[in-house]
Amino acid sequence: ASERLYLGMDFGTSGARYALIDKQRTIHAEGKREYPNYMKEDSLDWALSWKTTLFSLLEDVPVHLRPLVSSISLDGTSATTLIIDSKIGEPLVRPYLYNESCPDALLLVKSIAPINHTVCSGSSTLCKLVSWWNNDDSDKKSTMLLHQADWLLWLLHGQLGVSDYNNALKVGYDPEADSYPDWLLSQPYAQLLPTVKAPGTSIGHLKGDIRTQFGFSEDCIVCTGTTDSIAAFLAARATKPGKAVTSLGSTLAIKLLSTTRIEDARYGVYSHRLDDKWLVGGASNTGGAVLKENFSDEQLEKLSEHINPMEASPLDYYPLKSVGERFPVANLKMEPRLHPRPESDVEYLHGILESIARIEAKAYMLLKDLGATQVNEVFTAGGGAKNDKWTKIRERVLGLPVSRATQTEAAYGAALLALKGFQ
Ligand code: ADP
DSSP states (O other): OOOOEEEEEEEOSSEEEEEEEOTTOOEEEEEEEEOOOOEETTEEOHHHHHHHHHHHHHHHSOTTTGGGEEEEEEEEOTTOEEEEETTTTEESSOOBOTTOOOGGGHHHHHHHSOTTOTTOSTTSHHHHHHHHHHHOOSOOTTEEEEEHHHHHHHHHHOOSSEEETTGGGGGTOBTTTTBOOHHHHTSGGGGGOOEEEOTTOEEEEOOHHHHHHHTOOTTOEEEOOEEHHHHHHHHTTOOSTTEEEEEESSSEEEEEEESSOOOBGGGTBEEEEETTEEEEEEEESOSHHHHHHHOOHHHHHHHHHTOOTTSOOOOOOBOOSSSOBOSSSOBTTOOOBOOSOOSOHHHHHHHHHHHHHHHHHHHHHHHHHTTOOOOOEEEEESGGGGOHHHHHHHHHHHTSOEEEOSOOOHHHHHHHHHHHHHO
């Protein structure tokens, strides 16, 4: 059994997972860890918590499989940002989390970036960098910016200052030109920006001390990673243009593989690069959150059994948890519409599921109108994926084959990047 294996790790919002696959993409082992709550000066020490979790996951990889691991990659939450002391590689200040906003930097960023650029949002990596640059008066000579995934990968390979073009999008990297734009390079803090490679590119060997401590093989390499939501898309193996993944969680998010890049800030639509293709995405505020407000998971299952998915529901709702929609309709004042409510809960649920399906259809239509490759097959992830009646309703409304994605774990997507980097 000299079979080679590929290790992927996912550092998500609530915990971390690993997946170990072979060349045929079959899973040999997987596992999960919660983040420990380390404190530092009255707040959570996230960097230490992630670092500890990284090594816990390596320990969780079965001992007899470790010598077979040829390549490692991992993903982190998008726009989670660390300012690093480049002499020692350790964070200078506490990490900026993915959802943290730095509104103080927004005006400045808007004044240098092109109009409607992805960095023009308070939670973008660039706003975090500019906010730190302007508010911290320490010596900034040997400092460097890294994303969560970059820093955790650095702990494994030891070459400081490497990122990937998925993580670097929100700091302003131009994935089409494959460089930082001039408006960014001309800023004084440009010296902090990491080098950027394609996700799943070999960076170097796993550090010797880690290799010997855990018993990994001598030729084990470490590859650039990606963001958690892109890793989850990769997991679904929607590898051809026109294949898409709809995520039916608390909200509805769609991602479509396209040969063309599209951007439209009005709808919050933008494209990530994936080699020679584009991963186009948009997120609606409709989704499972409204279902959860009205029904328990058990009720959803029971009531769904009585729905005839071949019959179109005449109820025309716009299920929202609160006021405002961005995609596929840009209207921040849109009111939730869930009336009239029929006496039958089955009919009510049918109406909600059908209405969300219509919004999904409209979403794919909008991407096409904006110039993306036309969708031809949809895989489903999230809590709604297990509802077969909903899947049938969506097939009818979308007029497309719809199925549940076999794999949806981001860690599996990261393992695919490790495999890619080894080949
Ligand atoms: P999150 O975005 O919070 O991670 P999940 O992917 O875990 O969400 O999905 C949770 C959502 O799935 C809930 O809003 C719940 O109402 C919905 N859900 C759970 N079971 C079903 C079902 N059988 N049919 C439709 N929706 C479901």
